[in-house]
Structure formats: C-alpha cells, structure tokens
Amino acid sequence: QKEVEQNSGPLSVPEGAIASLNCTYSDRGSQSFFWYRQYSGKSPELIMSIYSNGDKEDGRFTAQLNKASQYVSLLIRDSQPSDSATYLCALRHYGNNRLAFGKGNQVVVIP
Amino acid sequence: NAGVTQTPKFQVLKTGQSMTLQCAQDMNHNSMYWYRQDPGMGLRLIYYSASEGTTDKGEVPNGYNVSRLNKREFSLRLESAAPSQTSVYFCASSEVPGSYGYTFGSGTRLTVV
Numbered sequence: 178q179k180e181v182e183q184n185s186g187p188l189s190v191p192e193g194a195i196a197s198l199n200c201t202y203s204d205r206g207s208q209s210f211f212w213y214r215q216y217s218g219k220s221p222e223l224i225m226s227i228y229s230n231g232d233k234e235d236g237r238f239t240a241q242l243n244k245a246s247q248y249v250s251l252l253i254r255d256s257q258p259s260d261s262a263t264y265l266c267a268l269r270h271y272g273n274n275r276l277a278f279g280k281g282n283q284v285v286v287i288p
Numbered sequence: 289n290a291g292v293t294q295t296p297k298f299q300v301l302k303t304g305q306s307m308t309l310q311c312a313q314d315m316n317h318n319s320m321y322w323y324r325q326d327p328g329m330g331l332r333l334i335y336y337s338a339s340e341g342t343t344d345k346g347e348v349p350n351g352y353n354v355s356r357l358n359k360r361e362f363s364l365r366l367e368s369a370a371p372s373q374t375s376v377y378f379c380a381s382s383e384v385p386g387s388y389g390y391t392f393g394s395g396t397r398l399t400v401v
Binding site: 219221275276281 | 319321323328329330331333336338344346378388389390391392393394395
C-alpha cells in the first residue's frame with residue numbers, strides 16, 4: 178500500500194454542491210495532515226491543515242481526520258468554478274523531516 | 289512578499305548538458321525541499337535540507353545533487369541531463385522540518401531533448 182492514497186478519479190460537481198475528497202494513509206505514526214490546492218500550471222498552495230481527530234472548518238472548506246480509520250477528507254461546500262483544481266493530500270510522520278504527498282484528485286465545478 | 293523564488297521558470301536542455309536550478313526563500317525558514325512532479329506520479333521528493341548545513345536524499349535522488357548554500361538558498365544540479373529528467377521541479381520551504389506545511393515556489397518546467 179502506498180504511503181498516501183488518493184484513488185478517486187476526476188470529480189465533477191455542479192456549482193453550489195458539496196465536493197468530497199478522501200485520502201487514506203498507511204502509517205499510524207502519521208501526525209500532521211495537509212490539503213493543498215494546485216491550479217493547472219501553478220504550484221501547490223496550502224489550504225488546510227489538521228492535526229487531531231475531528232473536523233476543522235475554514236470558510237467553505239472542512240477537513241476531517243479519523244486516525245483510527247487512517248483517513249483524512251476534505252469537503253468543499255457551495256463549490257464555485259474557481260474551486261476547479263487538483264487537490265493534494267499530504268502528511269508528516271512523527272520524527273520525519275518531510276511531507277509525503279498523494280497523487281491528487283482533480284475537481285471540476287460545472288457552472 | 290517574495291516567499292520562495294525559483295529560477296529559471298523554463299529551460300530546454302540537450303541530453304548530457306548540465307544545469308543548476310536556483311531556489312531562494314525570504315521567510316527565514318529552516319527547511320528546504322526539491323520535488324519533481326510528473327503526470328500520474330504526483331510530487332516526488334528529490335532531496336531536502338532540514339536545516340542549514342544538512343542535506344538528505346529523498347525518493348528519487350539519482351542524477352541530482354544539491355547544495356544548501358546558506359539559510360536562504362538551496363540549489364539543485366543536474367550534472368548530465370537525461371530525457372527522463374523532463375519534469376516540473378518545485379522548491380519548497382518550511383519553518384520547522386515537515387511541520388506546518390510547505391510554501392512552494394512557482395516551479396521550473398524543464399525539458400531534456
């Protein structure tokens with residue numbers, strides 16, 4: 178199993194709907210989790226970080242972490258065309274000096 | 289607010305040529321990283337420097353060398369470019385190794401012909 182898995186294919190959502198993205202990880206020692214947004218041809222930008230179990234909300238974004246089930250998710254409420262991008266899940270292991278990234282999920286918001 | 293600055297933005301090399309990708313950050317971050325991004329492969333770590341004076345290999349270090357010149361600057365060198373090194377290269381930095389996420393540079397699109 179890969180360190181960080183984002184298995185879903187491109188996600189198409191109508192404008193105003195909720196986009197839901199999931200990420201699973203293999204190492205229970207993982208302690209810090211991040212979601213990055215990457216527009217086509219641009220660099221990744223950090224949009225959410227979460228460190229403890231539960232939900233964390235920031236504007237239209239909600240990150241959810243479940244360490245027992247080893248998954249982290251991102252919800253985008255009231256999706257806008259400007260949310261069309263690739264979303265990368267990343268995590269850091271305890272005692273490690275680096276982040277491991279998933280391959281990303283493309284989101285397309287249809288007006 | 290420059291953040292992380294990478295140069296050049298685009299480069300075309302012939303097989304066997306060498307070049308150095310430059311990266312500088314002005315956020316007083318301790319840690320710096322070089323990633324490559326290929327379609328379907330995600331971001332793969334080439335080398336990183338947890339702090340000034342240290343460097344470590346990542347997942348895909350073969351064919352690359354790095355220099356942490358000072359706290360601000362971290363360069364990536366391709367000694368003898370190969371077509372397999374055609375990729376988009378991103379430099380990133382973080383205040384604490386791996387924590388609080390990374391700030392990325394704008395990337396270098398490298399083509400080796």
